[in-house]
Amino acid sequence: MPVIEVEHLAKRYGGTVAVKDVSFAVEPGEIFGILGPNGAGKTTTVECISGLRTADSGAITVLGRPAGDPTLRARIGVQLQESELQDKLTVREALELYSAFYPDPADWRRLADDLGLTPKLKARYGKLSGGQKQRLSIALALLGNPEIAILDELTTGLDPQARRDTWDLISGIRDRGVTLLLVTHFMEEAERLCDRVAVIDKGEVVALDTPAGLVQRAGDEQRISFRPSTPIDDELLTVLPEVRELRRQGQRIEIVGNGNLLHAVVSVLARNGIIAAELTMEQATLDDAFVHLTRGE
Amino acid sequence: MSVFTKLTLSEMRISLRDPLYAFFTLLFPVLLLVILGNVPTMQEAPPELGGLRVIDLYAGLSLGLAIGIIGLQGLPSVLATYRERGILRRLATTPVHPGTLLGAQLTMNLVIVLLCTILVYTVAIVGFGVPFPKSPLTFLLAVLLNCAGAFSLGLLLSAVASNGKTANAIGTFLFFPLMFFAGLWAPRELMPEVLRRIGDFTPLAAGQDLITDSLLGQSPGLLSITVLVGYLVICGAAAVKLFRWE
Numbered sequence: 364m365p366v367i368e369v370e371h372l373a374k375r376y377g378g379t380v381a382v383k384d385v386s387f388a389v390e391p392g393e394i395f396g397i398l399g400p401n402g403a404g405k406t407t408t409v410e411c412i413s414g415l416r417t418a419d420s421g422a423i424t425v426l427g428r429p430a431g432d433p434t435l436r437a438r439i440g441v442q443l444q445e446s447e448l449q450d451k452l453t454v455r456e457a458l459e460l461y462s463a464f465y466p467d468p469a470d471w472r473r474l475a476d477d478l479g480l481t482p483k484l485k486a487r488y489g490k491l492s493g494g495q496k497q498r499l500s501i502a503l504a505l506l507g508n509p510e511i512a513i514l515d516e517l518t519t520g521l522d523p524q525a526r527r528d529t530w531d532l533i534s535g536i537r538d539r540g541v542t543l544l545l546v547t548h549f550m551e552e553a554e555r556l557c558d559r560v561a562v563i564d565k566g567e568v569v570a571l572d573t574p575a576g577l578v579q580r581a582g583d584e585q586r587i588s589f590r591p592s593t594p595i596d597d598e599l600l601t602v603l604p605e606v607r608e609l610r611r612q613g614q615r616i617e618i619v620g621n622g623n624l625l626h627a628v629v630s631v632l633a634r635n636g637i638i639a640a641e642l643t644m645e646q647a648t649l650d651d652a653f654v655h656l657t658r659g660e
Numbered sequence: 661m662s663v664f665t666k667l668t669l670s671e672m673r674i675s676l677r678d679p680l681y682a683f684f685t686l687l688f689p690v691l692l693l694v695i696l697g698n699v700p701t702m703q704e705a706p707p708e709l710g711g712l713r714v715i716d717l718y719a720g721l722s723l724g725l726a727i728g729i730i731g732l733q734g735l736p737s738v739l740a741t742y743r744e745r746g747i748l749r750r751l752a753t754t755p756v757h758p759g760t761l762l763g764a765q766l767t768m769n770l771v772i773v774l775l776c777t778i779l780v781y782t783v784a785i786v787g788f789g790v791p792f793p794k795s796p797l798t799f800l801l802a803v804l805l806n807c808a809g810a811f812s813l814g815l816l817l818s819a820v821a822s823n824g825k826t827a828n829a830i831g832t833f834l835f836f837p838l839m840f841f842a843g844l845w846a847p848r849e850l851m852p853e854v855l856r857r858i859g860d861f862t863p864l865a866a867g868q869d870l871i872t873d874s875l876l877g878q879s880p881g882l883l884s885i886t887v888l889v890g891y892l893v894i895c896g897a898a899a900v901k902l903f904r905w906e
Binding site: 413441443445448452464503507 | 663667670673674678742745746747749750752753754755756906
């Protein structure tokens, strides 16, 4: 049974339609990503799920209850964009205070340790860097030992190292059985973390699939380019079912194809005692898939 | 300890870490009293004051100053900033209602006013011979109602102001005329009738009158009580109706 079920969600602010028609279901224990360009309706969607906003129409069920049910607030952890704390509150005070809000809080010292906040416990919020504020915000979302954690743009503003550390932490949280709903615009993040991704554009879900599935939709076209150690006939390679096209550029050969292209080509070359020098391979990425899916028609 | 108590203590710690807040709410009223207390004309007792000296009135005014600063400048800008910076929104995602933080702010400020009252009146009574209120209960009621008027006005400001800066600007704009009517520049009793009548309907002046009543041992003025309860009910209800959490 899904832990989050969104059916035909719609939300407008005055005359602006933020969400037109969004439906998806999140299964227990998965990391579900919401991907989309700026202004696509991602944040409004998670705000409705979190109970911060009421949908104009459609239904949202979270852990078997309608979104906004007060009992859900102890069971879900939410990290929002642009939610700050008082400048003069220290990290330790914030963690201790927010622990007191929950019936069964996590050990804040461990959480602080996991997020690399231990050296900053005495620092005031106003003196923290953007990345440190972000990590504290994630810690606060996880303090209540939630069954579902909703994280909006969780690694925005983090440096690459901190971003990777956070990804490890997220994987660790999932291993504890927490379902995660991530809003992101980082393809690498979605590819690395998410089991499934809903791509939202202009208030509608335009695709819902695994990251690999989304990439495939963009076409699983691959390009291989290399310089053969000895001249070869085109036919040697064009007979392969995986090869669709072969082009020569000076000494280089460029092959476009799909399936297990690299393996097929390299095997043939090896059998003929030819070495592929300066071999490069390009593959469609989630980036391509994203652009493909959200390109204005 | 309950969540509310923890939030209140946390808000108090945060507020007192702000040197300006600590100075204007605890030190400045005492300082003002000490300075004025050393001005010889302050010892005079004009017949209009019904037996009180000018300095006796200024003890209450020093306290009223702290209440005005908190209610009109501190509270609205802090609460509007909490909304502006998403602090209330973050709380809304936890089991604690963001209204609890508002309640903690009000309670914390009330405690600071009571501390200020003890400081100001200890110095006033011991240092400058200000009489101990003849009716302590009326005095306590006067302090509480004075807070009720100023704080509910501040709460309304925080509800209508779009951000902390605007809230602070409106609060400061209101602060000076309200302190004037309360008698900070010239005691109400020495003001022309018109100004005094207008003052009757302003919160800090009504509060000041109740403090004077308690010093003289008179029964508290019904008009002052009505005015302050009126501010509490009308501004409080409007604030509850208009307050936006984000």
